[in-house]
Amino acid sequence: MTDLSRYEEFVEALEMLDDEEMRFEYILDLAKRHKDDPFPDEWMTDANLMHGCMSKVWIVHEVRNGRNYFRGCSDAAIVNGLVAMMTESFSGLTAEELRAITLDHVRKLNLGALTTQRQVGMMAMLKHLQKLGVNALATKGDRDDGLQPAVS
Amino acid sequence: MTEQIKATNQANFSYDVEAVRADFPILSRTVYDKPLVYLDNGASAQKPKAVIEAVRFCYEEQYANVHRGAHYLSGATTDAFENARVKVARFINAASDDEIVFTHNATEAINLVAASYGRAHLQAGDEIIISEMEHHANIVPWQMLRKEKGVVLKIAPIDDAGALRMDAFEALLGDKTKLVAITHCSNVLGTVVPVKKIVQLGHAAGARVMIDGSQGIVHAPVDVRDIGADFYVFTGHKIYGPSGIGVLHGRMEVLETMPPYQGGGDMIDRVTFEKTTFKEPPHRFEAGTPPIVQVIGLGAAIDYVASFGMETIAAYEHEVLTYANERLADIDGFRFVGTAPGKGPIVSFLVDGLHPLDVATVIDREGVACRVGHHCAEPLMDRLGVEGTLRASIGMYNTKYEIDVLARAVEKAKAKLG
Numbered sequence: 379m380t381d382l383s384r385y386e387e388f389v390e391a392l393e394m395l396d397d398e399e400m401r402f403e404y405i406l407d408l409a410k411r412h413k414d415d416p417f418p419d420e421w422m423t424d425a426n427l428m429h430g431c432m433s434k435v436w437i438v439h440e441v442r443n444g445r446n447y448f449r450g451c452s453d454a455a456i457v458n459g460l461v462a463m464m465t466e467s468f469s470g471l472t473a474e475e476l477r478a479i480t481l482d483h484v485r486k487l488n489l490g491a492l493t494t495q496r497q498v499g500m501m502a503m504l505k506h507l508q509k510l511g512v513n514a515l516a517t518k519g520d521r522d523d524g525l526q527p528a529v530s
Numbered sequence: 531m532t533e534q535i536k537a538t539n540q541a542n543f544s545y546d547v548e549a550v551r552a553d554f555p556i557l558s559r560t561v562y563d564k565p566l567v568y569l570d571n572g573a574s575a576q577k578p579k580a581v582i583e584a585v586r587f588c589y590e591e592q593y594a595n596v597h598r599g600a601h602y603l604s605g606a607t608t609d610a611f612e613n614a615r616v617k618v619a620r621f622i623n624a625a626s627d628d629e630i631v632f633t634h635n636a637t638e639a640i641n642l643v644a645a646s647y648g649r650a651h652l653q654a655g656d657e658i659i660i661s662e663m664e665h666h667a668n669i670v671p672w673q674m675l676r677k678e679k680g681v682v683l684k685i686a687p688i689d690d691a692g693a694l695r696m697d698a699f700e701a702l703l704g705d706k707t708k709l710v711a712i713t714h715c716s717n718v719l720g721t722v723v724p725v726k727k728i729v730q731l732g733h734a735a736g737a738r739v740m741i742d743g744s745q746g747i748v749h750a751p752v753d754v755r756d757i758g759a760d761f762y763v764f765t766g767h768k769i770y771g772p773s774g775i776g777v778l779h780g781r782m783e784v785l786e787t788m789p790p791y792q793g794g795g796d797m798i799d800r801v802t803f804e805k806t807t808f809k810e811p812p813h814r815f816e817a818g819t820p821p822i823v824q825v826i827g828l829g830a831a832i833d834y835v836a837s838f839g840m841e842t843i844a845a846y847e848h849e850v851l852t853y854a855n856e857r858l859a860d861i862d863g864f865r866f867v868g869t870a871p872g873k874g875p876i877v878s879f880l881v882d883g884l885h886p887l888d889v890a891t892v893i894d895r896e897g898v899a900c901r902v903g904h905h906c907a908e909p910l911m912d913r914l915g916v917e918g919t920l921r922a923s924i925g926m927y928n929t930k931y932e933i934d935v936l937a938r939a940v941e942k943a944k945a946k947l948g
Contacts, residue, residue, distance in 0.1 A: 398895075432887045432918065433917075454885035454887040455947060456887065456891050
């Protein structure tokens with residue numbers, strides 16, 4: 379059974395915050411917490427870059443025991459918070475489980491209030507995570523050698 | 531509106547900005563329960579009632595395809611369509627309305643020049659000069675031509691303030707220069723390029739000159755005969771007209787030498803399976819059903835801005851820009867990107883220590899619409915050594931009070947994110 383407990387925590391937390399300003403603060407807090415666990419500079423490579431117009435996002439990925447684990451970061455604080463939410467939500471899933479995540483899961487986070495463009499970015503991020511999971515399944519199989527920069 | 535805001539917004543000459551604002555219905559809306567402060571005019575401007583009404587009238591009361599059909603509505607729509615061509619020609623002082631080619635946007639107009647003029651007249655080794663501050667629309671079509679024909683792209687540099695380095699530009703000109711394609715006004719820096727001088731120098735070197743007027747047409751009077759360029763392109767949606775309509779002005783003696791850009795209906799003289807002959811410009815370059823309603827809407831937009839006069843609009847916008855330069859400079863850590871003398875009303879900026887996207891996200895929630903990112907000018911970002919900037923681009927309806935709102939929103943972003 380797909381373990382989406384971390385994702386559900388985010389959904390619940392955001393549901394409880396019905397004030398727009400508080401949701402915004404919540405994302406910023408996530409970003410700050412994310413900052414306390416620094417993303418190594420050597421992972422900030424072009425190969426790990428998700429190309430976007432307004433900010434940079436790097437995602438690294440590994441497969442352990444058939445499950446996908448992600449870490450990521452952004453040069454923009456707010457996006458960093460969103461990256462934390464996405465990578466934590468969907469780490470630990472098999473490629474098959476990952477593929478079953480839909481854009482509705484992103485919509486359920488109800489981040490539209492954080493501007494529509496961010497939601498579009500979140501959806502792009504989901505597709506990127508799914509692609510990494512599927513590519514790993516097709517080309518590499520399990521990799522137990524710790525987090526490695528992913529080749530997208 | 532308070533008396534204080536009215537006093538802040540008072541222009542130093544006769545220009546009733548509140549009356550102008552009343553002409554733009556969207557400006558009365560709120561976002562996040564805050565009054566909209568729309569400072570993203572460089573990306574696309576809002577539309578006055580006159581344009582909305584022209585579009586409505588066309589769709590509701592007078593619409594048919596143009597240049598064909600013997601019925602009343604087709605004739606009336608064709609008249610309105612061709613009348614808009616005349617309005618555009620007069621607005622930029624073209625020698626004839628036959629020099630006005632309608633495209634779908636400025637990008638398509640540049641692609642038309644590259645594909646038609648470029649393929650017909652440029653050879654391997656011929657040089658095209660562009661500048662460091664071009665929009666991707668004035669870079670990529672030439673790169674595509676380079677790949678196809680082997681032409682050489684030369685890049686005219688800017689100085690640290692964002693002004694074109696005329697000495698360096700002149701040094702690039704030579705026997706091999708066949709085309710200069712350069713912006714009138716940088717969409718990122720607001721730098722106004724001395725296009726008349728560029729044309730004189732380009733022509734003296736034996737080159738054709740194309741000016742990208744996408745921003746330039748919005749902020750100052752444009753007289754294409756005075757400028758003297760072979761091509762001047764712009765888009766309708768930035769000058770308060772509909773989206774989906776662009777303009778290519780070409781000097782007739784140049785347009786006449788150019789083959790069609792696309793093939794299809796409306797651009798042919800006679801078609802047989804053996805051979806097709808083409809119409810004269812401008813129709814040679816307008817294959818298929820044109821953007822009829824958008825053209826008519828553009829005509830209404832031109833009537834609207836012309837009713838104030840571009841000199842008046844330019845003077846007003848300059849006043850707001852001057853206010854912005856003073857007001858925003860007071861913010862600790864505020865950095866202007868692009869400070870060329872005589873620049874247009876486009877303010878690119880950074881806030882020390884903060885990512886532009888984060889600042890944009892906070893100020894958006896204060897109702898302030900700015901652009902953030904590389905503004906389709908990545909080579910310029912590389913030259914400036916930045917990933918992107920925030921950009922507040924001022925239009926004919928923006929006020930000094932709105933600059934105050936922007937300044938307060940930036941202060942709030944600093945407090946929240948710093």
